[in-house]
Amino acid sequence: MSVILAEKRAKEEKDMRDVYCETLMELAGKDRRIVALDADLMNSVGMVPFARAFPERTFNVGVQEANMIGVAAGLSATGKIPFAHSFAPFATRRCFDQIFLSCGYAKLNVRIVGSDPGVTAAFNGGTHMPFEDMGILRNVPNITIMEPTDSVMLKDLVKQTAGLYGVFYIRLLRRSAVKVYEEGSTFEIGKAVQLRDGSDASILATGIMVDEALKAAETLAEEGVSARVINVFTLKPLDKEAVIICARETGAIVTAENHSIINGLGSAVAEVIAENELVPLERVGVNDQFGEVGHVDYLKEKFNLTYDEIVKRVKKVLTRKIK
Amino acid sequence: MSGQEKIRELEKFAVQIRVETLKEIGTLGFGHLGGAMSIVDTLAVLYGGVMNIDPQNPSWEERDWLVCSKGHAGPAVYAALALRKFFPMEELETLNKPGTRLPSHCDRNLTTGIDMTTGSLGQGASLAVGIALGNRLDGRTSYTYLILGDGEIQEGQVWEAVLYAAHQKLDNLIAFVDYNKKQLDGYTKDINDLGDIKAKFESFGWHAQEVDGSSVREIYEAIEKAKGAKGRPSVIVLHTVKGKGCRFAENAFLNHHMTVSKEQMAEAIAELEQQLQTG
Numbered sequence: 001m002s003v004i005l006a007e008k009r010a011k012e013e014k015d016m017r018d019v020y021c022e023t024l025m026e027l028a029g030k031d032r033r034i035v036a037l038d039a040d041l042m043n044s045v046g047m048v049p050f051a052r053a054f055p056e057r058t059f060n061v062g063v064q065e066a067n068m069i070g071v072a073a074g075l076s077a078t079g080k081i082p083f084a085h086s087f088a089p090f091a092t093r094r095c096f097d098q099i100f101l102s103c104g105y106a107k108l109n110v111r112i113v114g115s116d117p118g119v120t121a122a123f124n125g126g127t128h129m130p131f132e133d134m135g136i137l138r139n140v141p142n143i144t145i146m147e148p149t150d151s152v153m154l155k156d157l158v159k160q161t162a163g164l165y166g167v168f169y170i171r172l173l174r175r176s177a178v179k180v181y182e183e184g185s186t187f188e189i190g191k192a193v194q195l196r197d198g199s200d201a202s203i204l205a206t207g208i209m210v211d212e213a214l215k216a217a218e219t220l221a222e223e224g225v226s227a228r229v230i231n232v233f234t235l236k237p238l239d240k241e242a243v244i245i246c247a248r249e250t251g252a253i254v255t256a257e258n259h260s261i262i263n264g265l266g267s268a269v270a271e272v273i274a275e276n277e278l279v280p281l282e283r284v285g286v287n288d289q290f291g292e293v294g295h296v297d298y299l300k301e302k303f304n305l306t307y308d309e310i311v312k313r314v315k316k317v318l319t320r321k322i323k
Numbered sequence: 324m325s326g327q328e329k330i331r332e333l334e335k336f337a338v339q340i341r342v343e344t345l346k347e348i349g350t351l352g353f354g355h356l357g358g359a360m361s362i363v364d365t366l367a368v369l370y371g372g373v374m375n376i377d378p379q380n381p382s383w384e385e386r387d388w389l390v391c392s393k394g395h396a397g398p399a400v401y402a403a404l405a406l407r408k409f410f411p412m413e414e415l416e417t418l419n420k421p422g423t424r425l426p427s428h429c430d431r432n433l434t435t436g437i438d439m440t441t442g443s444l445g446q447g448a449s450l451a452v453g454i455a456l457g458n459r460l461d462g463r464t465s466y467t468y469l470i471l472g473d474g475e476i477q478e479g480q481v482w483e484a485v486l487y488a489a490h491q492k493l494d495n496l497i498a499f500v501d502y503n504k505k506q507l508d509g510y511t512k513d514i515n516d517l518g519d520i521k522a523k524f525e526s527f528g529w530h531a532q533e534v535d536g537s538s539v540r541e542i543y544e545a546i547e548k549a550k551g552a553k554g555r556p557s558v559i560v561l562h563t564v565k566g567k568g569c570r571f572a573e574n575a576f577l578n579h580h581m582t583v584s585k586e587q588m589a590e591a592i593a594e595l596e597q598q599l600q601t602g
Contacts, residue, residue: 056460067449067483074453077439078461097443102450106440107432
């Protein structure tokens with residue numbers, strides 16, 4: 001792991017999906033085993049250039065998520081390295097048994113890419129808005145679940161998974177992310193990244209909530225509260241050590257995720273601190289609700305996925321801190 | 324060996340598989356006897372001559388693959404594998420015992436010679452399509468064989484895979500439907516009627532045949548014909564009898580999963596062994 005933090009956090013120029021496609025094309029150019037599968041969303045995820053460049057290694061099964069996962073698993077049994085994409089709810093919820101058995105239990109080698117996490121499903125609305133995708137998949141033994149923060153991390157993680165064996169879930173923001181890492185940064189799957197040091201409380205964040213967490217920490221600093229910010233981009237295996245260190249050193253934790261607090265990052269962190277280092281915890285995330293249609297900013301407000309909320313919850317957690 | 328001799332040999336192999344399957348399930352006292360017995364003749368043809376496999380090198384890259392999507396027929400597949408010396412015959416006695424390599428449902432990670440893990444019905448169809456695609460992509464001439472249960476084709480995933488296999492013109496994929504007319508809760512026609520299975524596959528673009536699934540000759544010839552169908556996948560609908568070759572199982576109404584007494588096992592094995600001797 002070698003991380004360089006971006007000097008200025010701003011929206012990246014390129015969409016994450018384009019970086020995903022470019023990265024897969026680069027990998028496929030070097031390794032004939034790389035194959036891409038989709039369930040009629042290749043245009044949505046920007047994979048048309050891949051399909052043009054590698055038509056024989058592109059398998060668009062049409063609107064058949066369960067079949068796509070099974071075909072991906074079958075391809076991997078013959079030595080191929082499949083990346084299978086659909087929108088996150090359909091790539092997970094719709095075909096959980098196929099992921100669990102055909103991929104996980106059968107010990108095959110499949111990468112599942114679920115796009116439009118949480119509120120970023122925006123105008124597709126509640127039917128397409130996954131607050132449960134990572135939570136569902138946490139139940140698959142030995143699966144690796146990652147939510148890349150920006151394009152630099154995405155590129156690095158996609159490349160890494162190509163060389164690893166197992167079942168991987170990559171939660172992919174399709175549009176542009178806020179730049180957090182400088183080009184050239186590399187990451188270790190399963191190791192959280194500290195973005196800002198602090199001593200009063202720790203904010204553990206993933207996905208679009210990383211930028212919100214950093215904004216919250218900046219706001220809190222102005223008010224004299226020192227908040228540490230950690231990017232927990234791997235939900236499973238969770239970096240337990242980082243969580244325990246945060247609990248010991250800052251004595252209070254707030255989690256922030258564009259996902260349900262049930263079985264997501266908040267739950268995973270709660271499990272670790274309850275068993276190892278009990279400190280007060282507040283969980284920012286979707287609280288047992290279905291999604292709805294709207295623009296992202298509206299939805300972030302609606303589901304309390306804002307830096308304001310994180311600030312509030314840090315202040316709250318401080319009042320609960322064990323003296 | 325003449326064609327007649329070959330057929331005779333396959334028939335004998337089928338009887339041996341039945342005897343060993345009965346011993347596995349009978350020793351344990353219970354199991355998926357009905358659907359294991361109905362697919363035995365097809366397994367005899369596949370493992371007894373058609374499939375290009377090497378028991379000394381089970382993961383040989385150029386081999387033919389078998390996905391037994393009706394994973395509960397595992398015990399019959401294990402019997403065929405043991406008889407072909409993929410693993411010692413004694414191991415058959417360990418079916419479902421603690422720590423066994425022979426679980427109820429097929430598991431590629433446990434059993435030598437099992438190509439794919441199955442058990443949740445319908446999933447083997449997609450897995451077989453993926454395997455056939457992967458082998459074709461690598462320019463291999465191997466075949467992927469897929470065994471589906473009749474009740475299993477009530478699963479929507481099967482038809483997703485069937486549609487896509489035809490779209491991909493997967494002529495290296497040969498599927499069987501073990502049409503024994505029964506599923507766990509009774510007759511398929513009473514529960515969710517399958518209608519004309521052959522016509523359904525044909526309408527999806529498959530080459531389809533219908534044969535007596537208890538006749539190794541008919542199965543053997545159908546596979547030869549299926550290999551001749553270029554540019555599309557093939558299905559062979561097998562008219563079979565659930566529990567075939569095991570009178571008490573054939574006669575039981577609910578014979579998907581059943582108990583087997585020592586007496587029933589002994590009587591059925593004696594009957595089968597007599598077949599072996601008299602031919």
